[in-house]
Amino acid sequence: MLNRLLLLTLGLLITALAFPVGTSAQNYPRVTSADGWPTPVWEYPPLTPQTRKPAPRRDLSGMWGPVAGHMGGVQAGGVLSKPNNGRPENQLPYTPYGLEQYKAHKAAEGADAVLPAENNDPRNNCEPLGVPRYNHYNVRLTQIFQDPVKVVILYHYDNRWRVIWTDGRKLPKMLDGGVEIDGQYREQRIFGYSVGRWVDDTTLVVETLGTLPEDRVWLDSTGRPISDQVKVTETFRRTSLDELEWSETIDDPKMYTKPWETMKLPMRLHNPSTDLMEYYCSPQEQENYDKFFGSAASQK
Amino acid sequence: MSRRLALAGLTAAGVLCLSVVASNQATRVPGAQYDSDFPNEKPGPAPRRDLSGIWEPARGPGDAIQATGAKAMPDSGRPEHQLPFTPEGLKANLANKPAWGPRAVASALSNDPQPTCEPQGWPRLILHNYRTAQIAQTPKQMLFLYQFNRKWRNIWTDGRANPKVDDFLEPRWWGYSVGRWQDDYTFVAETVGMDERTWLDNVGRPHSWEARVEERYVRRDAVHIDVTITIDDPTFYSKPWVALDKLALRLQPDTFDIREMECSPSEFARYQKEFAEPAAGVGGQR
Numbered sequence: 001m002l003n004r005l006l007l008l009t010l011g012l013l014i015t016a017l018a019f020p021v022g023t024s025a026q027n028y029p030r031v032t033s034a035d036g037w038p039t040p041v042w043e044y045p046p047l048t049p050q051t052r053k054p055a056p057r058r059d060l061s062g063m064w065g066p067v068a069g070h071m072g073g074v075q076a077g078g079v080l081s082k083p084n085n086g087r088p089e090n091q092l093p094y095t096p097y098g099l100e101q102y103k104a105h106k107a108a109e110g111a112d113a114v115l116p117a118e119n120n121d122p123r124n125n126c127e128p129l130g131v132p133r134y135n136h137y138n139v140r141l142t143q144i145f146q147d148p149v150k151v152v153i154l155y156h157y158d159n160r161w162r163v164i165w166t167d168g169r170k171l172p173k174m175l176d177g178g179v180e181i182d183g184q185y186r187e188q189r190i191f192g193y194s195v196g197r198w199v200d201d202t203t204l205v206v207e208t209l210g211t212l213p214e215d216r217v218w219l220d221s222t223g224r225p226i227s228d229q230v231k232v233t234e235t236f237r238r239t240s241l242d243e244l245e246w247s248e249t250i251d252d253p254k255m256y257t258k259p260w261e262t263m264k265l266p267m268r269l270h271n272p273s274t275d276l277m278e279y280y281c282s283p284q285e286q287e288n289y290d291k292f293f294g295s296a297a298s299q300k
Numbered sequence: 301m302s303r304r305l306a307l308a309g310l311t312a313a314g315v316l317c318l319s320v321v322a323s324n325q326a327t328r329v330p331g332a333q334y335d336s337d338f339p340n341e342k343p344g345p346a347p348r349r350d351l352s353g354i355w356e357p358a359r360g361p362g363d364a365i366q367a368t369g370a371k372a373m374p375d376s377g378r379p380e381h382q383l384p385f386t387p388e389g390l391k392a393n394l395a396n397k398p399a400w401g402p403r404a405v406a407s408a409l410s411n412d413p414q415p416t417c418e419p420q421g422w423p424r425l426i427l428h429n430y431r432t433a434q435i436a437q438t439p440k441q442m443l444f445l446y447q448f449n450r451k452w453r454n455i456w457t458d459g460r461a462n463p464k465v466d467d468f469l470e471p472r473w474w475g476y477s478v479g480r481w482q483d484d485y486t487f488v489a490e491t492v493g494m495d496e497r498t499w500l501d502n503v504g505r506p507h508s509w510e511a512r513v514e515e516r517y518v519r520r521d522a523v524h525i526d527v528t529i530t531i532d533d534p535t536f537y538s539k540p541w542v543a544l545d546k547l548a549l550r551l552q553p554d555t556f557d558i559r560e561m562e563c564s565p566s567e568f569a570r571y572q573k574e575f576a577e578p579a580a581g582v583g584g585q586r
Contacts, residue, residue, distance in 0.1 A: 036460035037476075061438075125565045126417055145436050145443060147352075149554050152436070152445065154452045159474070161445045161452040167555055189560050191450065272440055273458060278472045280419050283565050284497075 027051055027242045028271050037275040040141055042069040044268055053241040055202045060236055061146045063274055064244055064267040066139065072265070073139030076109045076221055079262040080136075084110035084222035092224065098255035101214055101225035110222025116294035122218065124290070126281035128190040130217035131208055132232045134160060135248055135263060137221065141276055142267070151196060151204065151236075157279050164194040164206050171195045171207050174229070179210035188212055188228055202239070208232040214255070219262070227254040242269040329361045329432070331556055335548070336360070344522035348484045351435045351442065351517055354558065355525060358550035364430035368401045369503040370529075370543035371427070375401035389506065389536030396504030403503065406580030408572060412504065413497060417563040421473040421498035422453065422491055423513045423529055427543055428502050432558045442479055442487065447558050455479040455489045462492050465510060471495040475513070485519045500531065500543065508535035523551040 029041040042065065045051070066072025078084030082092060094102060108119040123129060129137055134155050143154040149167035154160075172179035172186065172193045179186050179193055186193075192211035196204045209231045211217070219226040230252035237245045244267040251259035328334070335341070335358045357363035369375040373383065385393060397403075399410040407415070414420055420428065425446055434445040440458040455477040462478050463469050469476075472493055479489030491513045500507050511533035518526045529544035531537065577583055 035463055037463065122566070127564055127566055128562055143443075145438070147436070147554065152434075154443070159451045159453065161450055163558070165555075169555075187560075190562060191560070272438070273456075273460075277470070278474065280473055282418055283416055284413070284418055 027053075028269050038271060038273055040065070040070065040270065040274050040276070047240070047242060052243075055238040055240050055243075057201045058198050058204075059146065060144045060151055060204060060238060060244065063141055063143050063270040063272050065141045065270050067243075067266040067268050070140055075136045075139070075263075078110050078136075078222040078224065079220045080265060081261045081263055084112075084220070084224065086111040093257040093260065095253070095255060095257055098225055098252075101255065102223055105218060105223030105225065107218075107221060107223030110220075112223070116297050117290065121221065121223070122216065123221070123281070124286055126283045126286060127216065128212075129157075130190050130212045130226075131162065131192045131194075132211075132226070132230075132234075132248060132250065132262065133217060133219060134162065134191075135234075135246075136219065138279070139265065140279070141270060141274060151206075156276055158281050159278070160191075162191045162194065164196040164204075166196045166198070166204070168197075169195060172210055174209050174231075177213075177228070186210070190217075192232070196236075202237060204236040206234040206236070208234070219250070225255045226250070227252055229254040243267070244269070327360050327362070329356065329559070332356050332361065332432075332552060333550060334358060334360055335550060341523075343524065346485050346519040346521050349481050349487075350437070351487055351519060351525060352437045354432065354434045354552040354554065354556045355549035356432045356552050356556075357430070358524060358548040361431055364426070364544075364547055366427055366429065367502055369427075369505065370501045371547065372542050372545040375403070375503040375505075377402050383505065383541060384538040386534075386536055386538055389508070389533070392506035392508070392536060393504060396499060396506060398499075398502060398504040401503035406576070406582075408576040408580035408582050412499065412502075414499070414502075414563075415568055417565045417568060418497070419473040419495075420448070420451075421495055422475050422477070423515070423531075423543065424498055424500060425451070425453075426515075426527070426529060427500060429561075430547075431561065432552070432556070434558065442489070445558070447561050449563055450560065453477070462490060465492050469493050471509070473498065479515075487517045487519075489515045491515070506536055507531065507533050510535045518546070520548075525549045525551075 027045060027047065029043060033039065082090045106114045106118055106120045108116050108121055138157050140156045142156060145152040145154065149165065151164040151166055153162045172181045175185065178188055188210055190212055192208040194206055194208040196206040199205050211228055211230060213228040214225050217226060218224065230250055233249045235247045239245060246265045246267055248263040249259055249261045364371060373381050375381065397405045397409060397411045399405065399407040399412055414428065425448060429448060432447045436443040440456065442455040442457055444453045453474050457479050460478055462476050473495050475491040475494035477489050477491040479487055482488045494507060494511060496509050499505065511531065514530040514532065516528040520526055526546040526548055527544060528542065528546055530540050530542050532540040
């Protein structure tokens with residue numbers, strides 16, 4: 001297996017050198033690959049007044065990647081708008097309970113990181129991340145698909161998909177431990193219940209609630225907490241044919257005394273033929289990593 | 301005493317009522333439509349080159365659970381269900397210890413990667429508890445949004461060929477998939493390069509690095525697709541075999557809610573500790 005990976009890496013390098021990047025009329029880099037399976041390219045031609053084209057009406061579909069490149073949405077140091085780096089401007093408005101939860105989380109990243117073998121991040125057991133953490137965990141190439149009643153986000157990490165209803169249905173009512181839809185109790189969900197509406201022809205505002213409780217999910221990789229009382233508001237603003245701004249605000253009165261912005265992620269349109277390498281969580285591989293690297297690094 | 305008997309009777313009646321409710325729930329996902337709902341139906345013609353929509357097993361949500369192995373070839377012990385194993389394939393099969401079928405071991409002793417939430421991969425996803433999926437077409441892809449673990453999968457339809465399966469190829473849980481329309485109503489895809497750690501089905505049928513999986517979707521009419529899965533793995537099987545034979549799927553309303561069905565490692569660990577290990581008389585052995 002290791003040999004295969006080494007050979008693959010060599011092959012990719014050779015392919016990248018042999019087939020230089022060109023530009024297309026679509027403003028995303030178009031590469032040709034010897035086998036017809038183009039790999040992601042993160043160098044974009046800059047947009048100019050001549051090449052910047054207007055956004056299509058009410059359309060988010062396409063393959064999108066962070067403008068800042070393949071590391072632009074990783075967020076290992078915490079959510080984009082408030083990295084967990086100890087600076088005063090990034091202190092969060094914790095409630096006493098929220099702070100208690102934060103302290104109970106032993107994150108492998110951020111200002112209060114512990115040694116790898118001591119962390120209790122549910123991600124490292126391959127637990128489902130939940131919404132909104134899928135937005136804060138290694139966001140790379142993200143495909144958006146749309147039909148007349150929904151927008152679907154296809155996350156790269158773990159090949160997960162999430163539906164946002166745009167058919168005019170109402171956001172469910174939040175209950176303790178679930179939600180109410182048409183007078184009926186419905187279960188909490190990993191991806192919650194998301195409803196979106198177009199506030200203008202290029203801006204979709206999405207609200208999500210009914211997510212998992214704080215003993216199952218974190219907000220980010222630095223152990224910031226999130227509860228099932230959260231309402232997540234995302235704004236997808238397509239500013240041109242090639243540009244999309246994905247922002248997020250959370251309102252979680254159980255953990256934070258006021259709503260705050262967690263992310264503002266500029267995205268660029270990519271070649272829709274791009275082949276994504278798989279990026280999966282496997283409990284067995286995680287266990288091997290912990291055994292051979294994580295625990296060794298922690299001298300355990 | 302008579303009061304106790306009355307209570308017991310009431311309890312029994314309650315259990316019966318509950319089991320009727322449970323049974324009704326088991327045969328229907330809320331909001332779903334099944335063939336049995338339309339006894340005199342004469343479906344319209346199939347649209348041309350179109351699989352898009354939300355699809356649910358047409359005969360009911362349990363039609364493709366496949367607990368005892370691939371639906372067209374369950375591990376029933378019957379001669380007609382014996383697979384054409386090569387010696388190497390049989391060895392790999394015997395190394396797998398399923399928790400289902402005639403070779404079942406106690407679940408705490410099984411080495412099935414699925415319950416521990418390892419990626420199921422292709423084609424196990426469709427040969428194990430297959431339920432609802434949305435199929436979305438783009439100019440270059442056929443995208444599948446599966447219910448189980450909310451995984452998506454991509455089949456390229458832009459004319460590219462599948463990679464050569466050799467030591468240069470990176471193994472993938474989903475493998476590499478390309479597909480094309482064989483005619484206006486038949487879409488055929490082939491997948492190669494699937495990670496050998498995955499099982500084909502619940503009863504531990506293995507596949508090798510050389511396996512090729514064909515999936516065939518026939519748009520029979522306006523509201524049906526029939527799915528057939530064929531395994532071609534000359535290293536482990538002496539001839540190709542059909543694992544799923546024209547599984548009928550039915551089109552659902554486009555607002556149909558695909559519910560969550562998740563594997564959670566912590567929930568599985570709790571199940572192991574509280575039920576599976578005591579039932580097997582072990583503690584933590586696997």
